[in-house]
Amino acid sequence: MVTMMDGCNTLLKILRLPWCNGLVIAAFAAALAIPPTAMRPAFAAGDAPSAADRRCLSCHGGAGMEKNLEDGSTLSLHVPADMFAKSVHRPVGCAGCHSEVDLAAHPPAKKNIASARSFSLTMTQVCRGCHADKFDQWESSIHAALVRSGNAAAPVCTDCHNPHAVIKDAATKIDQIPCKKCHGDIYAAYLESMHAKARLKSEQSYAPICTSCHSAHAVKPTALGQGPQAACFGCHADALEAHQKWLPNAALHFEVVSCPACHAPDAPRKVDLMLIDSRAQPLGTEQVGVPVFEASAQSGDKGIDAPALWKLLQTLNRSGIAGNVVLRGRLEAFPGPQAHRLADKSKAISDCRTCHRAGSQAFQSVTVSLVGPEGRRVEYGANSDVLNSVISVGSVRGFYAIGGTRIKLLDLLVILAILGGIGVGVGHMTLGWIFRRYGLPSWPFGGQGGGQGNQPGGGEGQKTA
Amino acid sequence: MQRLYIHPLPVRIWHWTNAVGIVLMILTGMQIRYVGLIDVVSFRTAVNIHNTVGFILIANFFLWLVYYLFSDRIKVYHPELSPRKHFLGSFRQAYYYGYGIFRGDPNPFHVSIYRKFNPLQSMLYQIIMMLVLPIQFYTGILLWDVKRFSAQVDFFGGVRVIDTVHVLIFIFLIFYVLVHIYLGSLGHTRAAHYKAMLTGYEDVEEVAAGTET
Numbered sequence: 001m002v003t004m005m006d007g008c009n010t011l012l013k014i015l016r017l018p019w020c021n022g023l024v025i026a027a028f029a030a031a032l033a034i035p036p037t038a039m040r041p042a043f044a045a046g047d048a049p050s051a052a053d054r055r056c057l058s059c060h061g062g063a064g065m066e067k068n069l070e071d072g073s074t075l076s077l078h079v080p081a082d083m084f085a086k087s088v089h090r091p092v093g094c095a096g097c098h099s100e101v102d103l104a105a106h107p108p109a110k111k112n113i114a115s116a117r118s119f120s121l122t123m124t125q126v127c128r129g130c131h132a133d134k135f136d137q138w139e140s141s142i143h144a145a146l147v148r149s150g151n152a153a154a155p156v157c158t159d160c161h162n163p164h165a166v167i168k169d170a171a172t173k174i175d176q177i178p179c180k181k182c183h184g185d186i187y188a189a190y191l192e193s194m195h196a197k198a199r200l201k202s203e204q205s206y207a208p209i210c211t212s213c214h215s216a217h218a219v220k221p222t223a224l225g226q227g228p229q230a231a232c233f234g235c236h237a238d239a240l241e242a243h244q245k246w247l248p249n250a251a252l253h254f255e256v257v258s259c260p261a262c263h264a265p266d267a268p269r270k271v272d273l274m275l276i277d278s279r280a281q282p283l284g285t286e287q288v289g290v291p292v293f294e295a296s297a298q299s300g301d302k303g304i305d306a307p308a309l310w311k312l313l314q315t316l317n318r319s320g321i322a323g324n325v326v327l328r329g330r331l332e333a334f335p336g337p338q339a340h341r342l343a344d345k346s347k348a349i350s351d352c353r354t355c356h357r358a359g360s361q362a363f364q365s366v367t368v369s370l371v372g373p374e375g376r377r378v379e380y381g382a383n384s385d386v387l388n389s390v391i392s393v394g395s396v397r398g399f400y401a402i403g404g405t406r407i408k409l410l411d412l413l414v415i416l417a418i419l420g421g422i423g424v425g426v427g428h429m430t431l432g433w434i435f436r437r438y439g440l441p442s443w444p445f446g447g448q449g450g451g452q453g454n455q456p457g458g459g460e461g462q463k464t465a
Numbered sequence: 466m467q468r469l470y471i472h473p474l475p476v477r478i479w480h481w482t483n484a485v486g487i488v489l490m491i492l493t494g495m496q497i498r499y500v501g502l503i504d505v506v507s508f509r510t511a512v513n514i515h516n517t518v519g520f521i522l523i524a525n526f527f528l529w530l531v532y533y534l535f536s537d538r539i540k541v542y543h544p545e546l547s548p549r550k551h552f553l554g555s556f557r558q559a560y561y562y563g564y565g566i567f568r569g570d571p572n573p574f575h576v577s578i579y580r581k582f583n584p585l586q587s588m589l590y591q592i593i594m595m596l597v598l599p600i601q602f603y604t605g606i607l608l609w610d611v612k613r614f615s616a617q618v619d620f621f622g623g624v625r626v627i628d629t630v631h632v633l634i635f636i637f638l639i640f641y642v643l644v645h646i647y648l649g650s651l652g653h654t655r656a657a658h659y660k661a662m663l664t665g666y667e668d669v670e671e672v673a674a675g676t677e678t
Contacts, residue, residue: 398623400628
């Protein structure tokens with residue numbers, strides 16, 4: 001028994017499975033009547049599964065083996081032997097992950113599994129035993145946040161990685177990337193992008209695949225700022241320099257315009273105004289108090305309007321919850337398939353008029369956002385007039401696109417200045433003509449003006465001396 | 466009539482460079498602000514011209530500043546320190562433009578070499594040269610490269626605040642240029658002041674030139 005435990009402990013050490021119950025492994029090995037040391041060949045037996053695994057596969061290798069679940073669905077218990085033999089998990093062996101199986105009583109007379117989903121969630125902890133780093137990354141992801149919020153479609157480990165057939169670097173193959181299972185429409189759009197085209201031409205290409213920009217496990221909501229843009233710069237390090245050759249205020253454009261807003265020319269665009277605190281960190285919903293925000297959001301028919309936005313900022317700043325709260329504006333492509341259809345640079349938007357004109361599509365959709373508890377952006381619709389109102393000089397002070405988000409009141413002043421400027425000359429000359437024709441009225445205020453009443457004057461050839 | 470050399474060459478160079486430059490700035494500014502409504506040149510071309518002419522005007526401002534700082538002609542900008550005299554002079558001038566000119570009254574202000582601005586001009590030009598144009602140049606430079614000057618832009622409240630100030634002065638300058646051109650025609654002939662600004666010589670009533678202080 002000591003020998004058996006030593007062997008098991010060795011296995012545990014190699015497998016780095018602190019959660020494993022050594023005794024279960026021992027029981028598993030004992031039930032197979034295999035000395036624990038005999039499990040070691042599983043690490044060095046070439047492509048063939050170990051004897052113990054072959055015994056499992058003698059049943060589970062058969063197609064069609066499945067288990068009825070409590071929710072009425074079935075769980076496939078079939079493990080294709082050939083695929084498992086090629087899998088990176090083959091050296092781990094069946095017992096490496098299924099340590100809970102008691103072969104003395106296998107198959108169990110009754111083992112209730114509520115659903116395939118609940119089983120996957122449970123088995124996720126098994127993955128964690130060896131892949132703690134990846135698991136931690138996943139836990140910080142939007143996927144894990146969705147799982148925690150009860151989303152039944154949000155992926156866990158086994159949704160992307162078939163544990164019985166997992167192959168090294170499979171996720172880097174464009175046709176095998178698991179993201180497409182849920183994000184099929186985005187994947188289809190990606191296939192039309194110049195990145196996919198470059199990658200399809202050569203798998204050795206550095207052109208990015210989903211995980212290159214979004215990361216494989218720590219998948220973050222793209223909408224939260226400049227993470228994806230940083231991914232662009234990972235390859236396009238000279239992008240700013242290249243843009244500075246033709247784009248005025250290129251650095252500013254890089255700060256306030258997301259790359260796909262121009263490089264995915266088919267994608268509709270929108271402006272997001274994110275509330276940030278004195279440290280330029282996004283304000284969280286827990287800081288702001290969502291009811292306060294909801295009241296502002298409902299103040300206008302089309303969402304938050306300019307006066308409501310002004311009041312909201314005043315309220316937040318008076319409350320002193322986060323120092324000086326301001327709005328950080330950003331022009332983005334709507335998240336979705338079209339934002340992933342990144343075109344060749346010759347087709348990217350370079351016509352300034354796309355945005356720098358009144359009525360541009362880019363400024364018709366506006367949101368005001370906060371960050372939710374799981375790091376997800378919480379957006380409130382805003383009336384597009386928040387970008388054009390004179391009130392916004394104080395509230396949307398950091399976001400301004402010449403022409404596109406110009407203040408309408410100033411346009412009125414421009415017209416008045418032109419009419420007034422011309423009017424002064426025309427009016428003065430007209431008065432001169434009238435006075436020459438009909439005579440000059442007496443000075444109405446007395447004093448120095450009076451006296452020479454109807455004497456014509458002014459106009460052409462007027463002498464000053 | 467006496468011909469007085471009122472506008473020295475550096476002042477004329479400065480004035481006409483300013484005139485052409487400000488008109489160009491207004492036209493390109495209109496193009497930049499009203500893309501879609503006005504499409505004479507492309508937005509990018511308008512921005513490039515606006516930036517280039519802007520820097521020329523800034524250099525031109527310093528030409529004006531250095532010339533007057535090192536010339537005794539700076540006296541033309543000396544303010545009238547007596548509020549009473551300044552107010553009465555301004556009133557007399559406003560009365561002249563609003564009424565007396567139609568009656569054939571003489572212009573109450575008489576030009577001399579060291580006193581070429583009437584009280585209204587004196588006040589207006591000091592505000593324009595020492596306040597309006599420097600603010601316009603400064604906001605223009607900030608808008609030229611917002612990122613480079615982001616600390617200053619943020620200090621003043623953000624790019625929209627800077628732009629609004631820039632546009633308000635732009636609107637004032639539209640009005641100013643139109644009125645300035647008209648008022649320039651109110652010399653003893655319509656073309657007298659324009660010619661003087663080209664040749665440097667103003668036609669001045671001999672007696673008046675000698676007595677005006």
